[in-house]
Amino acid sequence: MSASMSTLTITPGAQRTLKNHVTIAQTLRNSLSMAGRGLIKIRRTPEQLIDVTVQPIIFTLMFTYIFGGAIAGSVADYLPLLIPGILVQTVITTSVVTGVQLREDMDKGVFDRFKSLPIARIAPLAGALLADTVRYAIATTLTFVMGFIMGYRPGGGLGAVVVAGLLVIACSWAISWIFAFFGVIARSAASVQGISFLVLFPLTFLSNAFVPVDTLPPVLQWFVNVNPVSHLVTAVRDLANTATFTSDAWISLLGAAIIVAIFAPLTVRAYMKKA
Amino acid sequence: MTYSSDWAVEAHGLVKVFGDNRAVDGVDLSVRTGTVYGVLGPNGAGKTTTIRMLATLLKPDGGEATVFGHDIRREPQIVRQLIGVTGQYASVDETLSATENLVLFSRLNGLSRADARRKSTELLEEFGLTEAAKRPLKKFSGGMRRRLDLAASLISQPPLIFLDEPTTGLDPRTRAQMWDTIRRLVSTGSTVLLTTQYLDEADQLADRIAVIDRGIVVAEGTAGELKASVGSASLLLRLADPAALERARHAVLDVLGVEAMLTPEAGRITAPMSDPDSITDLLIRLRADGIAVEELAVQQPTLDEVFLALTGHTAGDDEPSGGATGAENPTPASGTTPELETTR
Structure with missing residues (x-):
């Protein structure tokens, strides 16, 4: 602590120009700064990436060889159906971790500082969620790579596969707002996981991710067909296998937008209340 | 506004x-x-x-x-x-x-x-x-x-x-x-x-x-x-021979005109101190009486005493584990020890 502080002079409070609102540009800037923090954290704690590396490998192997013969007759026939399904399921499951980590993060003192800064209230949350898209990207890449190793050759070509991957990442980011909301309102990280899986399992398994819809009883068929996850799975299949951007893709994006529109404000409000 | x-x-x-x-x-x-x-x-x-x-x-x-x-x-x-x-x-x-x-x-x-x-x-x-x-x-x-x-x-x-x-x-x-x-x-x-x-x-x-x-x-x-509003500092003496405590108490009463508090187990004596000058007189008197002083400290009012004076209860009252006992049991550290130890 040298004496150089005396070179600073403080501008008195009364002589500052101040505003009580945050612009959209500032909100974006703040969120990106917070995302930068998230990326540094991911780099510092690589062990937190175990789930996104191991899960795609194990799930892809497991589901392919368990269900392949029973559902599609052969593994090779099942892969074009399964890989998009497993991709969506894996990445959405990964987004639960976002809520859990947010809960742990929020209990730390640094969130007090974030709250005391004149930044957009949403920035610490949006930044954390944005940084986690890196995790989704890793899971997406590994799932496609595993599929490729097992013999999956997407008919749509590389470009379409990349678009499909981006679609999944975007939708998972939207869905992660649901888990972020649980993260903010829950008392502990463990309970976040508990509630989140209650939402996650029906959402991912009651979809067309693993089985053809027409094998299901009528009530389930109805739910599977309205489930946004089904639309996302169909959109990814169409993109990866035939390189077509179908109405299912648009429905998925619309669903994602609706989720963000509902859960982002809810989450921010709960976050601000929670002090 | x-x-x-x-x-x-x-x-x-x-x-x-x-x-x-x-x-x-x-x-x-x-x-x-x-x-x-x-x-x-x-x-x-x-x-x-x-x-x-x-x-x-x-x-x-x-x-x-x-x-x-x-x-x-x-x-x-x-x-x-x-x-x-x-x-x-x-x-x-x-x-x-x-x-x-x-x-x-x-x-x-x-x-x-x-x-x-x-x-x-x-x-x-x-x-x-x-x-x-x-x-x-x-x-x-x-x-x-x-x-x-x-x-x-x-x-x-x-x-x-x-x-x-x-x-x-x-x-x-x-x-x-x-x-x-x-x-x-x-x-x-x-x-x-x-x-x-x-x-x-x-x-x-x-x-x-x-x-x-x-x-x-x-x-x-x-x-x-x-x-x-809180009052004065207190003088704290530790004697080489605890048996001399009673005589020391008399000396304090004579010289400072106040009643001292004794802690016989520790050979310690505490007295309110309003006039720092009179300490010299007290020390001379102790020397004359042949009472050896092992340690001497001046204790500023502790937060507990501030509280006692201002609120009528000690700061640690709320804590069931009873961490704050500064007022009743001051620690004779070197110089002043105006800290309050409370459990967190």
Whole structure:
């Protein structure tokens, strides 16, 4: 602590120009700064990436060889159906971790500082969620790579596969707002996981991710067909296998937008209340 | 709303209720711009809650407060542009390095990438953290963490800084360094509102002090006014031969004219001391009586005594584990020991 502080002079409070609102540009800037923090954290704690590396490998192997013969007759026939399904399921499951980590993060003192800064209230949350898209990207890449190793050759070509991957990442980011909301309102990280899986399992398994819809009883068929996850799975299949951007893709994006529109404000409000 | 630049903080009747606990129960504070204001009180008195409300981290359940004339409820974003907050537990990111922390907070304060780098380097140097800049924070000592925390609060050069127990848990040397830093801060024109459990800290730093207990301000004034209301220091003697205690008590009664308190097991004798000059007389008398003194200390009023005087109960009353016993059982350390030990 040298004496150089005396070179600073403080501008008195009364002589500052101040505003009580945050612009959209500032909100974006703040969120990106917070995302930068998230990326540094991911780099510092690589062990937190175990789930996104191991899960795609194990799930892809497991589901392919368990269900392949029973559902599609052969593994090779099942892969074009399964890989998009497993991709969506894996990445959405990964987004639960976002809520859990947010809960742990929020209990730390640094969130007090974030709250005391004149930044957009949403920035610490949006930044954390944005940084986690890196995790989704890793899971997406590994799932496609595993599929490729097992013999999956997407008919749509590389470009379409990349678009499909981006679609999944975007939708998972939207869905992660649901888990972020649980993260903010829950008392502990463990309970976040508990509630989140209650939402996650029906959402991912009651979809067309693993089985053809027409094998299901009528009530389930109805739910599977309205489930946004089904639309996302169909959109990814169409993109990866035939390189077509179908109405299912648009429905998925619309669903994602609706989720963000509902859960982002809810989450921010709960976050601000929670002090 | 009246605009005022004379007052950095004006709070009237602030209330915060947690369940059925009225943590802050009608606190009034007026902090003049450019001064250091100390909020003194034991754990659980409502100090931190008060600061958190003023710093817009917590919504008050009642009352009004302004920071440089800006209402904390209606204009929170403006208030945040005027304050820096350093919490009781360092509010920096553990997984980031010191530099990364300061760059992040600089960016969030609106500095460009280049300016953020420059500012961080500058602050690290100023707070003696340059060598540790790239080290992970997990390896930082408590003092280093606190310094980094304070540095982070100064990025925007806020005219008002909240320091919540800035030296709790620090060793004496680091505490003295922290005090120096706070003094320099004030010399640059900053207003400081600090909370503390230590009477001497408030004494050393604060222009005015509010004593807070169970959510209300029980006394307010300068350090001098406060001490005068509390009473005098006490003299503490430890005798080489505990058997001489009774004779020593007589000597104290004769010379100082006051009744002393004995702790026979420790061979210790404590007496209120109003006139430091008379100590010489007492020591001469003890020598003449052949009573050998092993240790001599002057004890400033402890926070517990301040509390006893102001509220009629000791600061530790609320704590079932009974951590605070400073008043009944003062520790004869070298010099003054005006600390209050309370359980957390």
